Amino acid sequence: MKPRTYPARPTDVYLFATCLIDLFVPQAGLDAVKLLEREGVTVHFPRQQSCCGQPAYSSGNPREAAEVARAQLGLFGQPWPVIVPSGSCAGMMRHHWPTLFDAGSADAARARDLSERVYELTEFLVRVLDVDFGAFEADTQRDERVVLHTSCGARREMGTRTHGVEVIDALPGVTRVEHERESECCGFGGTFSLKHPDISGAMVADKIASACATGCNRLVSADCGCLLNIGHAAEHRGAPLEVEHLASFLWRRTGGAA
Template structure:
């Protein structure tokens, strides 16, 4: 991940790219992301024609299909506003891989490169652009201890772990506990979990066991694919571990309304 220059002045309007997993499986996380941004004084726009970032096709070795998915959305974010993504892996796909997909396209290429510069993962944007300070927020509920999970792609391409750690550690009443397998993949990996279910299953069970060994009963992550994988495994195996999207966690722990 390369260092990026952040704007010196906060915008007043942004787009939200909700991701297909948020839209289909964890819509509350998308709503809470909007609430976090609106509470900071922003107007949030949601182009209804948006869909998937194309990551499943891309990571499965089908760049043509990924290109078709991305091409259909290049013109949806036409205003020069930041595009906020509540998923580090999807943000990484759009920021780093969309320009590569259209590197030789004289029309789509410039669009993809310009759009990529406006892609921000949610906590990255809150921390570095809005400079949101939750340290003085009234604690939303009783004190709690949590473990944090960052997807492989988000950690590698968008630095999401650092952003998540900074935001969580600033929250009153919250203690973040590191666990032995925190840096390891949860086994989801998009289509990897479908192609190699036995390996994927072993990886996620290691992750759940490591998280539970800390004594924490809540795992927080900014990536829905990981959350679904970890949460469903914990529920299936009867492990005492609940999962929550980071956007919802931040909204809840800062008391919701301003």
């Protein structure tokens, strides 16, 4: 992963909310908007947006992934950053969208331009907006101990574990506890969990056991697919582990004030 140069603070951004947040955890998307707006940024949400195409791409269907991407290339026409509250979806858009089209084509050029403007939410908050999460008061908040989960794609392609660690460690009254299997996949892997349910189930069971062994009862992540997988598996097993999207966790821990 190459180091990137960050732009000056913008006045406007686009939000690519991801299909999972749109369908299953809309509050995380709303909280992401509120975090950005609190910093004085105007958030634009193109309503025709859909999926990033990762399910098709990771299943070996780049042509179908290209059609998903092509349908959205024109939605982000202004030269504003595109903020994604999911490291894996951001990684798909930033690193793989340009490869889906014939080199030298107009679509490849548009995908390349767009990819350079894609930022995962926490990366954008700390590297571009320079938000000081340690400056928020914690007087009305009870102390919390949490574990962090970063999806494989987010960790590998966007380096978002670094940003997640930075913002959580800065929060007053919050202690982040590392666990033995933090770097391991939760077993979701998009269609992997459908094609290999037994292996996926064993992986998420290991993840939950490792998180619970810390004594923490809350797992925070910036990737909705992992959250749904871990949260549902924990509930099914009766494990004392709640899950929360990092955007909602940050909004809650910083008082939620505009």
